[in-house]
Amino acid sequence: MRVTMKVNGQETTAEIEPRLLLVHYLRESAGLTGTHWGCDTSNCGACTVWLDGAPVKSCTTLAAMADGHEVRTVEGLADPVTGDLDPVQQGFMEEHGLQCGFCTPGMMMTARALLDRNPDPDEDTIREAISGNLCRCTGYENIVRAIRWAATHQTVDSQEVSA
Amino acid sequence: MQTPAPFEYERAASVEEAIALLTRHGPEARLIAGGHSLLPMMKLRLARPETLIDINGLADLDYIRVEGDQIAIGAMTRHATVLESAVLAEHYRIFAEAERVIADPIVRNRGTVGGSLCQADPSEDLSAVFAALRGQVVIRSVEGARTVDLGNFHRGPYETAVGDGEILVEVRVPIRTRTGSAYEKVERRAGDWSVAAAGAFVQFGDDGSIADVGIGITAVGAEHFTCAPAEDLLRGRPPTAEAIEEAAAICAASCHPSADQRGPVDYKRHLVGVLVARALNRSIARARGEAA
Ligand SMILES: Cc1cc2nc3c(=O)[nH]c(=O)nc-3n(C[C@H](O)[C@H](O)[C@H](O)COP(=O)(O)OP(=O)(O)OC[C@H]3O[C@@H](n4cnc5c(N)ncnc54)[C@H](O)[C@@H]3O)c2cc1C
Numbered sequence: 001m002r003v004t005m006k007v008n009g010q011e012t013t014a015e016i017e018p019r020l021l022l023v024h025y026l027r028e029s030a031g032l033t034g035t036h037w038g039c040d041t042s043n044c045g046a047c048t049v050w051l052d053g054a055p056v057k058s059c060t061t062l063a064a065m066a067d068g069h070e071v072r073t074v075e076g077l078a079d080p081v082t083g084d085l086d087p088v089q090q091g092f093m094e095e096h097g098l099q100c101g102f103c104t105p106g107m108m109m110t111a112r113a114l115l116d117r118n119p120d121p122d123e124d125t126i127r128e129a130i131s132g133n134l135c136r137c138t139g140y141e142n143i144v145r146a147i148r149w150a151a152t153h154q155t156v157d158s159q160e161v162s163a
Numbered sequence: 164m165q166t167p168a169p170f171e172y173e174r175a176a177s178v179e180e181a182i183a184l185l186t187r188h189g190p191e192a193r194l195i196a197g198g199h200s201l202l203p204m205m206k207l208r209l210a211r212p213e214t215l216i217d218i219n220g221l222a223d224l225d226y227i228r229v230e231g232d233q234i235a236i237g238a239m240t241r242h243a244t245v246l247e248s249a250v251l252a253e254h255y256r257i258f259a260e261a262e263r264v265i266a267d268p269i270v271r272n273r274g275t276v277g278g279s280l281c282q283a284d285p286s287e288d289l290s291a292v293f294a295a296l297r298g299q300v301v302i303r304s305v306e307g308a309r310t311v312d313l314g315n316f317h318r319g320p321y322e323t324a325v326g327d328g329e330i331l332v333e334v335r336v337p338i339r340t341r342t343g344s345a346y347e348k349v350e351r352r353a354g355d356w357s358v359a360a361a362g363a364f365v366q367f368g369d370d371g372s373i374a375d376v377g378i379g380i381t382a383v384g385a386e387h388f389t390c391a392p393a394e395d396l397l398r399g400r401p402p403t404a405e406a407i408e409e410a411a412a413i414c415a416a417s418c419h420p421s422a423d424q425r426g427p428v429d430y431k432r433h434l435v436g437v438l439v440a441r442a443l444n445r446s447i448a449r450a451r452g453e454a455a
């Protein structure tokens with residue numbers, strides 16, 4: 001079957017088997033390898049992307065289900081015009097929110113969605129929001145700090161991009 | 164890499180079309196809602212449908228609204244919507260308390276009420292919630308719509324009253340006055356399935372005794388996710404500590420937990436007693452308007 005979907009605002013299309021998972025469509029058909037693929041069992045959240053504005057686990061979503069819809073991946077976080085990093089990305093740099101980096105794309109997509117809904121979340125709210133994203137390196141402390149950093153450094157620009 | 168076996172993919176734009184596609188493709192066709200139970204099963208070859216009929220386009224099944232003396236919840240309502248629903252929060256706190264501990268926020272963006280009930284996993288949380296509230300489901304086919312009580316909906320693990328060519332379109336719960344409700348779950352780690360969980364509602368009569376009560380229990384082999392003898396014991400009685408303890412003990416004794424990596428049988432039974440008592444006590448406090 002042919003599927004067509006907007007990924008980070010760009011139209012993409014491919015002839016696929018219906019059983020193709022969205023994570024593999026993004027990585028192999030669209031060539032966007034920023035989205036990671038870990039447990040394959042909808043537990044780790046490394047594959048988290050946005051589908052029509054809401055974070056979903058792309059290892060448990062068919063590419064066919066995204067046909068005609070809008071997807072946003074970690075490659076779509078930075079400002080497409082200026083290339084400026086999203087405050088969430090900046091926060092992960094400033095606060096050492098990653099070590100191996102495997103969980104990072106999923107973490108950041110979840111964090112961006114949280115901050116769009118709640119620009120000033122407390123630590124408990126952040127921990128609850130990222131409870132579907134597992135990190136095996138950091139112990140989460142610096143991830144929480146990174147998201148707090150982003151919350152205190154939201155720029156008008158970044159909010160326009162994420163809207 | 165885990166990938167489902169090949170299948171044909173169809174997309175339904177309306178309930179009528181979903182039913183027509185189910186009828187055309189026969190018993191080897193399956194509806195797919197959030198896909199968060201079905202796709203993992205297909206990856207493991209525990210399910211191998213020949214055709215998937217995608218019902219994510221059925222936005223008209225995504226609602227929570229008051230209809231007369233009932234609350235109607237559409238089958239395609241996502242867990243996240245149930246968690247945040249003001250209508251449900253006003254009438255039944257049990258919903259938000261259960262949803263907060265179902266999977267994780269990202270899974271809750273996809274998983275649906277209809278998919279949860281139709282999956283009929285023996286550890287499913289919403290099955291216990293709807294069993295406690297004595298809800299009804301509305302099932303449609305080419306023949307029209309029929310209504311099934313929650314008590315007759317589950318036919319066994321992973322089996323429900325939904326037959327070939329049928330789609331669950333709505334779940335209904337009666338609105339009750341002077342009522343409190345609560346949910347209690349013990350899980351090994353954030354986002355996991357229950358070791359055991361229990362939910363309840365309690366409704367007071369004019370004389371301050373328990374006019375009606377519902378108990379929901381999951382993950383421990385409770386028949387129809389409830390315990391009718393414990394409910395019968397409480398109905399008409401004043402809400403004393405002894406009555407609650409007695410009812411909780413009946414629930415613990417009559418369920419059928421199995422030993423697994425989540426714990427041995429006696430531990431799970433003990434949990435059932437504790438969680439039922441807590442859910443009842445908090446329901447009672449809430450029905451009285453106290454913080455709980
Ligand atoms: C990591 C993880 C953790 C989880 N933890 C929990 C938990 O703690 N507690 C809990 O209760 N659940 C948990 N779940 C299950 C989750 O709630 C699922 O989303 C839900 O059980 C199924 O909903 P779905 O919409 O994804 O259904 P699907 O997977 O799309 O469908 C499930 C079944 O229902 C059928 N179906 C779907 N919709 C209809 C309909 N309208 N009419 C007829 N048949 C239909 C399908 O054909 C299929 O057989 C977890 C899931 C995951 C992935």
Ligand code: FES
Nearest residue numbers: 038039040045059
């Ligand atoms: S790869 Fe999707 S949740 Fe782990």
Ligand code: FES
Nearest residue numbers: 099101135136137
């Ligand atoms: S940084 Fe290694 S898993 Fe999170």
